[in-house]
Ligand SMILES: Nc1nc2c(ncn2[C@@H]2O[C@H](COP(=O)(O)OP(=O)(O)O)[C@@H](O)[C@H]2O)c(=O)[nH]1
């Protein structure tokens with residue numbers, strides 16, 4: 769067979785290089801139920817082309833992934849999303865998105881290794897999906913903030929009610945977010961970073 773190299777091998781793009789000033793890299797995870805907007809958030813916020821492993825939903829997940837209310841979604845993330853955002857001259861965040869469905873929990877061990885914290889992304893139309901995710905983060909001792917993703921027909925609960933129904937500790941920040949907006953997604957990540965920083969500088973327990 770005749771093999772020819774038709775394209776030069778493409779190396780990293782110059783814009784993907786980290787500035788020399790960066791001294792700290794922090795790994796964080798975006799986690800949440802099916803279709804809450806994890807891939808959207810990582811994609812909107814990432815300054816490098818995000819890595820996303822999406823696979824068309826098959827019959828295998830029919831009835832397992834509940835698509836009531838999100839009928840147009842035909843893809844679900846099988847493994848993870850990955851992106852990067854430079855928050856200051858010195859600080860870069862590596863953002864991993866991972867599914868919250870219980871059948872993907874086997875991925876969590878590797879993915880959370882070295883992660884300083886998590887954003888729990890929530891669709892207010894399906895609050896119940898986030899219980900398991902937050903419970904599991906608490907078990908693992910991973911600090912997290914909660915971001916309510918803005919879906920047009922989602923009920924808008926007062927934050928106090930959300931805290932109560934989801935049993936979110938007072939110290940844990942709860943923010944609104946539009947995962948499609950870079951600045952909003954960035955604000956969500958900044959909230960997490962500030963919270964993590966506050967945890968390291970206070971003596972009190974986070975919950
Ligand atoms: N209206 C609205 N739609 C969103 C938002 N974030 C995500 N979506 C849509 O919701 C669907 C599921 O998002 P996706 O990021 O794939 O969810 P994932 O399963 O958590 O990765 C997609 O069709 C997105 O376009 C948001 O903030 N607002």
Ligand SMILES: [Mg+2]
Nearest residue numbers: 806807844845
């Ligand atoms: Mg996804």
